[in-house]
Amino acid sequence: MAEIEIRALRKAFDGAEVLKGVDLTIHDGEFISLVGPSGCGKSTLLRVIAGLEPQSSGEVRIDGASADGVRPSARNLAMVFQSYALYPHLSVFDNIAVPLRMKRLSALERAPFVGRLMPGRRRAERVIRDDVERVAAQLEISPLLKRKPGQLSGGQRQRVAVGRAIVRQPRAFLFDEPLSNLDAKLRVHMRAEIAQLHRQLKTTFIYVTHDQAEAMTMSGRIAVMIGGELIQAGAPAAVYEDPCDIRVAEFVGTPKINAFPGRIRSDGRLETLGHVLHMATPAPEGECRICVRPERIELASQGLLSGTVVHLENLGSEAFVHIGSAGTDAPVVARVNDPSQVPAIGATVGYGFAPEAVRAFDVDGKRIATSIPSRVERPREMAVV
Amino acid sequence: MTPRARMLLCSAIRHIVLHAGALVMLTPFIWMVSTASKPQTEIFSSDLHLIPYHFALWDNLRIAFAKADLWRYLLNGLIVTTSIFGLQVLVALPAAYALSKLRFLGRDVLFALVVFCILIPPQATAIPVFLLLHKLGVLDSYAALVLPFTISVFGIFLMRQFFKTVPDDLIDAARMDGISEFGIVWRVMLPTAIPAVTAFGIFSVVAHWNDYFWPLIVLNSEHLQTPPLAVAHFRNNEAGANYGPLMAAAMVIIAPLVIAFLFAQRRFIEGITLTGIK
Numbered sequence: 001m002a003e004i005e006i007r008a009l010r011k012a013f014d015g016a017e018v019l020k021g022v023d024l025t026i027h028d029g030e031f032i033s034l035v036g037p038s039g040c041g042k043s044t045l046l047r048v049i050a051g052l053e054p055q056s057s058g059e060v061r062i063d064g065a066s067a068d069g070v071r072p073s074a075r076n077l078a079m080v081f082q083s084y085a086l087y088p089h090l091s092v093f094d095n096i097a098v099p100l101r102m103k104r105l106s107a108l109e110r111a112p113f114v115g116r117l118m119p120g121r122r123r124a125e126r127v128i129r130d131d132v133e134r135v136a137a138q139l140e141i142s143p144l145l146k147r148k149p150g151q152l153s154g155g156q157r158q159r160v161a162v163g164r165a166i167v168r169q170p171r172a173f174l175f176d177e178p179l180s181n182l183d184a185k186l187r188v189h190m191r192a193e194i195a196q197l198h199r200q201l202k203t204t205f206i207y208v209t210h211d212q213a214e215a216m217t218m219s220g221r222i223a224v225m226i227g228g229e230l231i232q233a234g235a236p237a238a239v240y241e242d243p244c245d246i247r248v249a250e251f252v253g254t255p256k257i258n259a260f261p262g263r264i265r266s267d268g269r270l271e272t273l274g275h276v277l278h279m280a281t282p283a284p285e286g287e288c289r290i291c292v293r294p295e296r297i298e299l300a301s302q303g304l305l306s307g308t309v310v311h312l313e314n315l316g317s318e319a320f321v322h323i324g325s326a327g328t329d330a331p332v333v334a335r336v337n338d339p340s341q342v343p344a345i346g347a348t349v350g351y352g353f354a355p356e357a358v359r360a361f362d363v364d365g366k367r368i369a370t371s372i373p374s375r376v377e378r379p380r381e382m383a384v385v
Numbered sequence: 386m387t388p389r390a391r392m393l394l395c396s397a398i399r400h401i402v403l404h405a406g407a408l409v410m411l412t413p414f415i416w417m418v419s420t421a422s423k424p425q426t427e428i429f430s431s432d433l434h435l436i437p438y439h440f441a442l443w444d445n446l447r448i449a450f451a452k453a454d455l456w457r458y459l460l461n462g463l464i465v466t467t468s469i470f471g472l473q474v475l476v477a478l479p480a481a482y483a484l485s486k487l488r489f490l491g492r493d494v495l496f497a498l499v500v501f502c503i504l505i506p507p508q509a510t511a512i513p514v515f516l517l518l519h520k521l522g523v524l525d526s527y528a529a530l531v532l533p534f535t536i537s538v539f540g541i542f543l544m545r546q547f548f549k550t551v552p553d554d555l556i557d558a559a560r561m562d563g564i565s566e567f568g569i570v571w572r573v574m575l576p577t578a579i580p581a582v583t584a585f586g587i588f589s590v591v592a593h594w595n596d597y598f599w600p601l602i603v604l605n606s607e608h609l610q611t612p613p614l615a616v617a618h619f620r621n622n623e624a625g626a627n628y629g630p631l632m633a634a635a636m637v638i639i640a641p642l643v644i645a646f647l648f649a650q651r652r653f654i655e656g657i658t659l660t661g662i663k
Binding site: 083084103 | 552554559579
């Protein structure tokens with residue numbers, strides 16, 4: 001159980017700055033995901049928290065005490081690695097027992113041959129065996145205890161790695177992309193298991209992933225990191241609905257959010273592709289980006305915008321229609337909930353979106369506040385622009 | 386010529402070349418076994434024959450064991466090679482770990498120096514080392530045979546290349562579990578590197594078991610002599626060399642290596658392929 005505070009954390013490798021001043025408070029018992037594209041510094045942040053990498057400046061505080069200069073093992077955090085990092089020469093039992101042996105036995109008791117003769121060793125080993133067996137039963141790996149990691153499947157190794165982490169009852173768990181080596185089906189299954197584990201242990205979980213779906217589905221809060229900076233932290237739904245930066249809006253959600261070139265007019269109204277939107281902003285006149293999630297794009301035979309269908313993705317339960325249209329760089333993606341209703345490739349379709357669906361960003365990518373003027377003023381305007 | 390015939394021909398040529406190479410390698414050994422099995426008169430006879438007319442191997446072996454204390458020399462060889470190998474591992478593993486997995490200033494320069502040291506032949510440094518051992522007063526002892534070889538740059542290089550292939554996550558996991566840096570070397574790296582250590586062990590043991598040059602320089606006492614020096618006993622400038630027992634003694638001293646190789650053959654090849662020295 002631990003609250004972890006990160007203050008103005010910077011980290012540079014050979015002059016290249018990987019973390020550019022990260023501030024984050026992780027509450028006791030929280031499940032937080034650090035998510036971002038590859039190379040955004042999220043793994044480095046995790047390794048600094050673990051103590052495996054010293055920071056260049058800034059501070060990590062665990063339960064109010066500064067962790068600077070404290071050895072990784074003394075921080076009492078447990079980490080699960082992407083490659084599982086099981087000791088290949090040790091059995092599953094010994095792999096899980098290592099952290100306990102290191103903590104509970106003296107150097108002399110651990111020594112080969114001599115250790116067996118030490119008086120306290122046998123009693124300590126008995127307690128360790130009980131603890132390992134309890135954890136193995138909890139993770140349903142009891143039948144595997146005698147095997148070597150090489151004889152296990154990916155999912156089983158994952159469980160052993162988790163077992164090695166939970167057996168020492170750490171103050172917090174650090175996960176470094178633990179599911180990225182598993183196949184898609186198993187990944188979804190393990191997601192549920194890790195979320196379940198968090199509900200059971202009620203300990204602080206810090207979970208690093210580049211897969212935003214993983215972050216969205218498991219965690220209570222996600223922290224989006226891009227280019228060494230923490231851009232936005234909040235509940236998954238809040239980050240999805242209310243991104244504060246266009247990079248967050250583009251990273252969170254698949255397929256990617258649609259971005260239309262837009263303008264803020266002098267009267268405060270927004271316009272895109274020659275159409276004035278029914279929304280106003282206090283932001284100054286100038287260029288902007290108008291972003292709309294694929295599920296908020298509505299196909300209509302007479303939508304105000306139109307384009308040609310260039311690609312279709314039918315997932316069975318839903319379908320994505322890619323519409324090439326003049327004025328946008330990338331095709332516009334629209335989600336169709338009924339795949340039987342998708343237009344054919346090459347067909348011309350009209351589309352539109354409600355003003356509520358629009359998230360507008362300025363040229364620097366920062367979110368622009370928008371409001372929808374009361375409908376009473378202009379009762380004749382359509383809901384779809 | 387049909388393609389099938391051409392393939393057969395190519396295959397035949399390949400085998401002939403390989404067999405010729407094997408024959409060149411094996412001839413001295415065959416000759417050794419043959420000579421060791423012949424009585425003195427047949428060795429010096431003018432006609433060449435591999436199979437002796439009178440089988441005299443047991444007599445030659447008996448003479449060899451009577452003339453020199455071969456068991457003592459074999460024991461010396463065992464003591465020297467195992468202590469050299471043990472100390473080499475003790476030095477090479479932590480050094481290789483530091484060179485492959487720790488980040489510190491000047492690491493790459495140090496590694497370049499290690500690689501450079503492989504190029505220096507041991508004979509080049511023989512005289513300074515001899516003088517050093519003389520000053521230390523350890524000439525003519527086991528220490529003189531062992532000490533100069535405790536730091537094996539080849540061993541450091543070989544282990545470093547192997548350690549490079551061990552994932553960093555494993556080391557980080559060990560650190561999270563509370564294992565110290567030296568603990569990581571012995572409890573994590575050594576067990577994963579067993580094939581490489583075995584390969585290095587075979588190189589090291591063979592080289593120092595067969596070393597003739599260094600023991601000849603630093604030793605005077607007969608009771609410390611290593612197996613290759615023992616064979617030299619059978620050479621006698623005045624009376625002429627006694628080749629039958631000499632070859633029999635040679636057979637005795639290479640036997641442990643051959644037997645050890647046969648047992649460890651699979652591990653050996655595994656180690657060589659694993660470390661990328663193919």
